[in-house]
Amino acid sequence: MAEPAGITLQTRLARGSFTLDVDLRLPARGTTVLFGPSGSGKSSLLRIAAGLEPAARGCVRIGGETWQDADSFLPPHRRALGVVFQHAALLPHLSVLDNLRYGWKRAGAATATLDAWIERLALSALLPRRPETLSGGERQRVALARALACEPRWLLLDEPLSALDAARRAEVLPFLETVRREAGLPILYVTHAIEEAVRLADHLVLLEDGRASACGPALEVLNRADLPLALREDAGVVLDATADARDAHGLVRLATAAGALYAHGATLAAGTALRVRIQARDVSLALSRHGDSSLLNLVPARLVALDPLPGGQVQARLEASGTPLLARISHRSVERLALQPGMMLWAQVKAVALLV
């Protein structure tokens, strides 16, 4: 089957000292995460895709259909879009069901689509309720179903979890994974939370000061050592993993390209595919394999490079069976162990430190 045509998002928008200037080709499938610090232009770019910034020049094209170019501008209501913002703007005087039906009727979408999203987002019990009686997470699930029930061609999500507390975010994330898996349409997802990028991105665009500094398959971008991501306090690498066994102590063994790793994840069933994030500050290095340590994860790795960081720290770039790893250690340790690129080492990762 031929690949459907992708998405073109090319634009220039000047606002005082800030200029957004990007030229992106995005895949027609999967979730593209727009990731970057506050003020880098993520929401502006999403709003341009939605047709909410008529002053922006450029081109928005999806699957061979032009929504905006030098000669044309399709207004927001004529773009076949679903949009969910930080705060779900539900109609307060209508029940959840009537909120869902409101846009769905006008879109002329199938009843089966509405029913499917009510079920996938576990909304059946909420249908008679009014929006003000819902938790923030429930409201976001309703907003997602309302957008998807209209059978859009593109789903735009602007920080849909950022107004929620950590517990609610953890509750809604699996539903976003369901949307990513089941929606069968491209998704543009804006966030500045690395965990959301790790969990949800198929493709990642890194925005910095109005420019796209990187764009590509999510793991490739997340694991690049030459981007500012690698300088963050929480820098790390992301690996694909499959949970393959659980022991009596609640530790789960994860099969990864770097070898088997143990993590705490009592609720992970065997066979579950996931991503693990290993932060550089949770990895230490040894010249030999220690049998007398509490550390469970010992991975043989080749030292690729030592990058000095401010504050007397060094970031060691490693490769374990073709997979990148980062370790943040002190300059003093580098000297004490006489570390040199090319050496074979043992990377030690605490089981509790693996983020799954």
Ligand SMILES: Nc1ncnc2c1ncn2[C@@H]1O[C@H](COP(=O)(O)OP(=O)(O)OP(=O)(O)O)[C@@H](O)[C@H]1O
């Ligand atoms: N309506 C507006 N008028 C003028 N400047 C604006 C407007 N909206 C955003 N900006 C400016 O445009 C720049 C990009 O803002 P934008 O909201 O797109 O960034 P962001 O990466 O989404 O940030 P955040 O993560 O904080 O939401 C910022 O400098 C912001 O101050």
